[in-house]
Amino acid sequence: MQTNSPNATAPVLLVGVDFGTPHFDTQLEELGLLAQTAGLEPVARVTCKRKAPDAALFVGSGKADEIKALAESAGAAEVLFDQSLSPAQQRNLERHLGLPVNDRTLLILEIFAQRARSHEGKLQVELARLQYVSTRLVRRWSHLERQTGGAGVRGGPGEKQIELDRRMIGEAIKRTRDRLEKVKKQRTTQRRQRERQNAFNISLVGYTNAGKSTLFNALVKARAYAANQLFATLDTTTRQLYLGDGLGGGRSVSLSDTVGFIRDLPHGLIDAFEATLREAADADLLVHVVDAANPGYPEQINEVQRVLQEIGAADVPQLLVFNKIDALAHFQQPRAACDTFDVDGRAVQRVFVSSHTGEGLGSLRHVLAQRSQAESAASIPRETPYLHEAAA
Template sequence: MLHPDLKSSDKTRGPQHALAEAISLADALPGLEVIGADVVPLPTARPGTLFGTGKLDELAQILKAEEIELVLIDGPVTPVQQRNLEREWKVKILDRTGLILEIFSDRAATREGVLQVELAALSYQRTRLVRAWTHLERQRGGLGFVGGPGETQIEADRRAIDDAITRIRRQLGKVVKTRELHRAARAKVPYPVVALVGYTNAGKSTLFNRLTGADVMAKDMLFATLDPTMRSVTLPDGIDIILSDTVGFISDLPTQLVAAFRATLEEVLSADLIVHVRDISHPETDGQARDVAKILADLGVSETTPQLTVWNKMDQVTGEASETLKNIAARDDAIFMTSAVTGEGLDALLDEISARVQAERAQETLELPFSAGKARAWLFEQEVVEDEKQTDEGFVLTVNWTARQKARFAKL
């Protein structure tokens, strides 16, 4: 495992912590054993080989002596760099994007998750098509007198990938329609949606299991949860909510996966309350929080969506550090200190969630034409109609609704 430490890069975290996270990623893939890891300082990245000549030779000797078959590089590696490094070292190269895709491919369980991973992997593979071997440079097909030379092998491979992408998108479209039907069915039940988000391995699934009594996979590893899980939860004061456990975020998330899993994270976009779960015991917890905030913004989560912050894994923080965190949290009503393992702080968190989802309601009078049957039906499904009168032009309704319901109605 190699972590290139570029001097010119914008560092939001230390290289040693970045390397530790990369090792955790590798450990999350079954059958993969990391026998060595190192941070490699780089003044600049070489376009052809990433590393300089001296470092190339030094690493080549180590790889040969240790009989290494796979080298993981924690960072982006261009197709040309990958080809040249594999030629130079006689090993297989896998960069950060490729490793995350391998993990996602191993973990995907639902039909949508599998299709999303396949789509992301094909998009990634398409960028890897380079003239790595001689046979990819030869012309195929045609005898020269009918339509000229045939297509190159690369063009054929690219066309095959494009065809596969089109096929998967078509299948994914059907799955997404099914999800939309499920979402529409849930919309008829006026239960608030509370989404758990956070950096991978922050303890979201353990917290989810504790609150719902579910049995979602919860392990001390990155990306233990991949597919979204939703459960109905009755809060202590009797209010029903839908709690959603989502895939964990990570810094430098591959662009292919951001696009591919946008549909998976749609529950976050439509949530009434977002609960940001942080591993407060992690040395890079502040940097992780910034990464989560950036990804939420990239996904288009509205700034007006209410959010709570949960400082989880407090059972792993002791002494002076624990007291300091408690003093900070005491000054901020939106921060809750919890341990999903011991149950510490969960009662206060549930009370706040209950208070947040019971939004203030306002009474208004609406005039709808006869042609607005769909909007009228939606109002009755939401159980917000208190009175209705019919006129020559349509209907006059008295509704009692929340600001969020009013905003949703406006989109109809």
């Protein structure tokens, strides 16, 4: 990334390649939002279709020439690809285009680095960044490959710079993992304490910018940072949730706001954020927040389900919360406050709310209280699949 300060904006050319995926972003809208979130300014966009990536240039030499000409005419200082590039493809493209070339993975890493606030969050981002950089060392330091002896003496082959870099990065990765392991143990202790207190644990999950933090603030009267942007918050925040007099079965109910998911979330980030994402896997109930006003919400739901599967949280009971109904047109407004929605062939209870106006929050509290009481009475084991509850 070429940004040097939070307020800097570098002109960037966006590139997307359609390999026949069913939901290709023809307008590169999400990539553009990610770029703006990272402090970049999209000045041009180009898409193309291919059956498979070109081994050397990802897009082929002809399209690479077109990208170079467009970047020059638009004044772009960087080229950003919507897909992940191999180290060799990135290096070849930079030589061909004469500009810095980065991919979606690095862009997300940059955003996470900017947004991490807690010690744990910073450690997680640093681990993911180190893992990413470790794959980008191929032949980047060929001018420093050999160390020479003293004056007038030709030294033997010394340690290559790339080997020095790999060793240093490897040591940094080990140190960061050790520090994260300590954080992981602390979180495990905290979860055990909640279990001993017979707490009903709820985690908010969902696609980034679905309004999780705004809903969290509305439910627990907290002041967690919330903004209309991608990845507004990264660090998990947990608060006690008040469900109302006589509700919740007399149990303590805790609510956690977790990091948002996104399409093609880098595996390195999923691995690095294991300690944070365990909040979702260990929850008694997942409140899956959906941006009802986004036309692409079915694909976003599918992506969240994929990530939940990857982190071992696919079998945790879910409740769908369709948020931002205040942004829907009159003819799109829901006919009932609660109903069910099909997710992977299973009927999952759904509640419609507006975190901004407060509409539907009473119904949501009532449903959460019912879930808490049902779990307490039935002592549902963790392996139980989604609840199939009818609408209230």
